[in-house]
Amino acid sequence: MITRDYLEKVDINKAYRLLNLGATCMVTAEYNGDTGAMPATWVGALDYNPTKCTAVIAKEHYTRPLIEKSGYFAIGVPSVAIAKELFYLGSVSKNDEKDKLEKSGAEFFTLDNSKIPLIDGCIGYLIFKVIPEPHNEQVYDLFIGECVAAYADKRVYKNNHVCFDGVDPKLHTLHYVAGSHFFALGDELKGDGFGLDE
């Protein structure tokens, strides 16, 4: 109940802005009732009108064949509030621990007619249809997706912009470095510090 009660559908042409921040993402996918969930740092925007993304999903991940078979994946942009759950989901594979998702403490839900479970506590969610690019997928583990639906927490995404003014810092995004090291996104640059006239 961290963010899912605050979601609203947003413009898929502008939803790439949720990815612009460069936050570590949560990738989820579903096939035939089976769900995979993994954090991924190597996710980014590729285009707008509509939003496209790139996502690096290595072959050993449980989530990858679910994406390949279903042709869809979801990207969540996690907040600090679910750092613990995100870290757990990234520290074990469902290949090794079948009840990883339950053990993570993450709460899953779906939206509209998508079957892909999403993880509560993200400030935005984008549902992508895979644009098949077999060469990229095989050689680089690189998937390209075209956004078919997007949702964002209306407390932090207003008029198609992320805005953290007056927002609980627990809703800021997470940025991964290596090991167990994450940073939280800080304040917006304003005034003299930015060197711009307001």
Add this chain to the structure above:
Amino acid sequence: MITRDYLEKVDINKAYRLLNLGATCMVTAEYNGDTGAMPATWVGALDYNPTKCTAVIAKEHYTRPLIEKSGYFAIGVPSVAIAKELFYLGSVSKNDEKDKLEKSGAEFFTLDNSKIPLIDGCIGYLIFKVIPEPHNEQVYDLFIGECVAAYADKRVYKNNHVCFDGVDPKLHTLHYVAGSHFFALGDELKGDGFGLDE
């Protein structure tokens, strides 16, 4: 003189960690004495051993043909200290303003045997050789590079990790949303706030 006196060469196998933060990047390229410089948000890590990256460089950018002709580009990871210069470099094209680089106020320098000018004030620099992928470049404006050299500011990159503890906040990274809106990266998550035992 913001960061260039503090640079040291770093392991190209681990330099992807400079990109993990998801910061807005500075792309520079050089061909036959001509230099292009542009901020780019859609840049990310693709692989390690050695570091590879993806970078979306649209066809209208002055910098793109310099990359195509030389086969190389550099990625800088700008700090808050050069937000003003970065914003200027992103607000005009050298196609329209021939002295854009001089007007920006950015200070350029080169390292070792690379001819590519780098912009002072970045916490890290990665030099990439283009891996030609004509389909990606034409259809998606997506370039793939393999890192041939990397440098980082030793005040914030230690033992192949970004660490902002006790560091001037002006050396934190910049994260773009849209319009003229940027955020600075904040603090590392530690202790109870992260939900992990230290």
